Amino acid sequence: MRNFLLGALIAAFIALGISYFITQSKTQKTEIQSSDLILDQIKNVGKLVVTEGHFSEVITYKDAKKYYLDILKAEKKAIVVVNASVMVSYDLNMIEHTIDTSNKTVTITNIPEAEININPDIKYHDLEEDFFNQFNPEDHNLIRKEVIRQLNKKIEASTLKANAENRLISELQKIYILTNSLGWKLVYKGSSITDSKQLLP
Incomplete structure (x- = not known):
């Protein structure tokens, strides 16, 4: 009778041990599958997000030089018409992250800043210049700098x-929704993310 009880006890321990290892194996497999899904989602998000806009600007450029004790004045001026295409882009291939499977945590360590590309088409109208004060490459550089400055102001106000x-946000939201649905935690800038708007760089 004693041998039977001892055998039954050993058998119960073995069954419990096997059950524990199977459960652990299933848990680890689920965690690996979850982390693979999250990695795939981050790779899918990793693309160039581009928003385009078009802006117009009219600038009057003037310059005057004085000669002979400021008696004579040589002027030049032009009306500059600008049509510009502007692109605001985020290269999401630059997202940096770490995955901690044991704590079910995805930490985003870097989200790229926006890149603003301005491509102005500059046309000159009513160009007037004096023989002693003609347009030169320096004028064109100054005009281009002023054009970019004015366009940047328009972009900020738009x-x-x-x-x-x-x-x-709509791209990063995909990561947030997936981690949340799998019971994982998403962390950015040292804080747990509870709203996808917190992911703005």
Whole structure:
């Protein structure tokens, strides 16, 4: 009778041990599958998000030089018409992250800043110049700098950057939704993410 009880006890321990190892194996397999799904989602998000806009600007450029004790003045001026295409882009291949399977945590360590590319088409109208004060490459450089400065002001006042951020959020939201649905935690800038808007760089 004693041998039977001892055998039954050993058999119960073996069964419990096998059950524990099977459960652990299933848990580890689920965690590996979950981390693979998250990695795939991050790879899918990793692309160039581009938002485009078009802006126009009219600038009057003037320059005057004085000669002979400021008696004579040589002027030049031009009306500059600018049509520019602007691209605000996020290269999401630059997202940096770490995955901690034991704590079911995805930490995003870097989200790229927006890149703004301005391509202006500059045309000159009503160009006037004096023999002693003619247009030169330096004038064109100054005009181009002023054009870019004015366009940057227009871009800041427009909704272009906000629209680009909204597109960025919609892409990053895919990571947030997946981690949340799998019971994982998403961390960015040292904080747990509870809203995808917290992922803005």
